[in-house]
Amino acid sequence: MSEVTPVLLDEQLCFSIYSASKKFNHFYQSALAPFKLTYPQYIALLALWEDAPLTVHQLGQRLELDSGTLTPLLKRLEKQGWVTRVRSRTDERQVLIHLTAMATAKRDEVYQRIGQCQTLLGMSDEEIETLMTDLITVKAQLDQVSHQRLIDKQVNLQK
Amino acid sequence: MSEVTPVLLDEQLCFSIYSASKKFNHFYQSALAPFKLTYPQYIALLALWEDAPLTVHQLGQRLELDSGTLTPLLKRLEKQGWVTRVRSRTDERQVLIHLTAMATAKRDEVYQRIGQCQTLLGMSDEEIETLMTDLITVKAQLDQVSHQRLIDKQVNLQK
DNA sequence: TCAAATAGTATTGTATACAATTAAATTGTC
DNA sequence: GACAATTTAATTGTATACAATACTATTTGA
Numbered sequence: 001m002s003e004v005t006p007v008l009l010d011e012q013l014c015f016s017i018y019s020a021s022k023k024f025n026h027f028y029q030s031a032l033a034p035f036k037l038t039y040p041q042y043i044a045l046l047a048l049w050e051d052a053p054l055t056v057h058q059l060g061q062r063l064e065l066d067s068g069t070l071t072p073l074l075k076r077l078e079k080q081g082w083v084t085r086v087r088s089r090t091d092e093r094q095v096l097i098h099l100t101a102m103a104t105a106k107r108d109e110v111y112q113r114i115g116q117c118q119t120l121l122g123m124s125d126e127e128i129e130t131l132m133t134d135l136i137t138v139k140a141q142l143d144q145v146s147h148q149r150l151i152d153k154q155v156n157l158q159k
Numbered sequence: 160m161s162e163v164t165p166v167l168l169d170e171q172l173c174f175s176i177y178s179a180s181k182k183f184n185h186f187y188q189s190a191l192a193p194f195k196l197t198y199p200q201y202i203a204l205l206a207l208w209e210d211a212p213l214t215v216h217q218l219g220q221r222l223e224l225d226s227g228t229l230t231p232l233l234k235r236l237e238k239q240g241w242v243t244r245v246r247s248r249t250d251e252r253q254v255l256i257h258l259t260a261m262a263t264a265k266r267d268e269v270y271q272r273i274g275q276c277q278t279l280l281g282m283s284d285e286e287i288e289t290l291m292t293d294l295i296t297v298k299a300q301l302d303q304v305s306h307q308r309l310i311d312k313q314v315n316l317q318k
Numbered sequence: 319t320c321a322a323a324t325a326g327t328a329t330t331g332t333a334t335a336c337a338a339t340t341a342a343a344t345t346g347t348c
Numbered sequence: 349g350a351c352a353a354t355t356t357a358a359t360t361g362t363a364t365a366c367a368a369t370a371c372t373a374t375t376t377g378a
Binding site for chain 4: 025056057092
Binding site: 005008030062123131135141 | 163164165166175179182184185198202208267279280281290297302
């Protein structure tokens with residue numbers, strides 16, 4: 001007999017993560033309001049502060065976002081003075097994203113702000129690390145299953 | 160001296176969650192492709208399968224989404240035959256979201272499909288429960304801090 | 319009772335996301 | 349060197365998200 005197990009919203013890990021993600025988003029959006037940065041704009045800057053310049057493609061790999069998302073996002077960051085977009089001279093296909101002097105100058109101010117807000121969360125380094133480790137495991141599983149999908153024909157995810 | 164701690168993308172809990180959320184989204188979107196359901200549409204149906212009819216407001220509380228998101232989403236679900244939107248006769252302000260016969264008929268098929276995909280993830284109930292508990296803690300912290308923000312003037316999050 | 323406040327939904331505007339397509343530049347192969 | 353295949357961005361179209369506003373129906377208070 002194929003008894004079907006009910007799927008309850010509150011028992012779904014995906015929903016917990018989805019909901020936590022949105023809350024984090026708002027949290028940082030508020031925290032970064034003085035800089036008029038959205039959360040995705042902020043993580044783009046984080047990646048660039050670590051290692052600029054980057055091509056759109058490289059940034060996309062780092063943030064797991066494609067050009068359809070990044071191109072308009074970077075245009076907005078450019079308009080607000082954080083980055084410049086220059087076509088590479090050695091390979092005209094790529095666009096290099098450079099940080100402006102303003103972005104470099106404001107880096108520590110943003111770092112500090114984020115540091116303050118993280119303190120407010122009151123989570124220990126161990127707690128954070130444990131949670132992140134678990135999330136990495138989940139992500140690895142999701143990647144593996146998505147990859148499997150391309151090979152396995154029995155439980156084919158894609159229509 | 161105010162030494163500023165660098166903020167590294169890969170050490171950010173928010174980014175782990177953000178990235179995991181997107182991956183889950185794709186995972187379910189693929190899994191539900193036979194039903195042509197997006198992830199947010201799917202969780203709306205989950206809530207309704209548990210307890211329909213619901214007003215837009217009630218559904219919004221359940222999913223933590225507002226009418227700006229739900230109204231168009233529900234119109235799409237209506238267009239595809241999953242729900243009906245009927246203005247309440249007792250209170251003309253509210254719109255009741257009912258499940259169609261098709262939605263009721265397809266419920267178990269969707270439940271089953273989701274069950275299969277969760278099995279693919281290969282996570283134990285304990286693992287899932289632990290992770291969800293931790294996420295609930297984080298969300299509670301975020302809520303508390305956001306609420307604090309409205310009172311505390313010293314580290315004011317909002318500009 | 320009726321003006322003011324409140325509640326519920328819809329609309330508008332801005333900003334992601336991402337699939338699919340297009341366009342341009344580069345590379346590999348003969 | 350020609351040219352097909354590949355790489356990289358940009359564009360287009362659809363679907364969230366959400367703040368802010370508008371609009372209507374209901375409730376409340378003087």
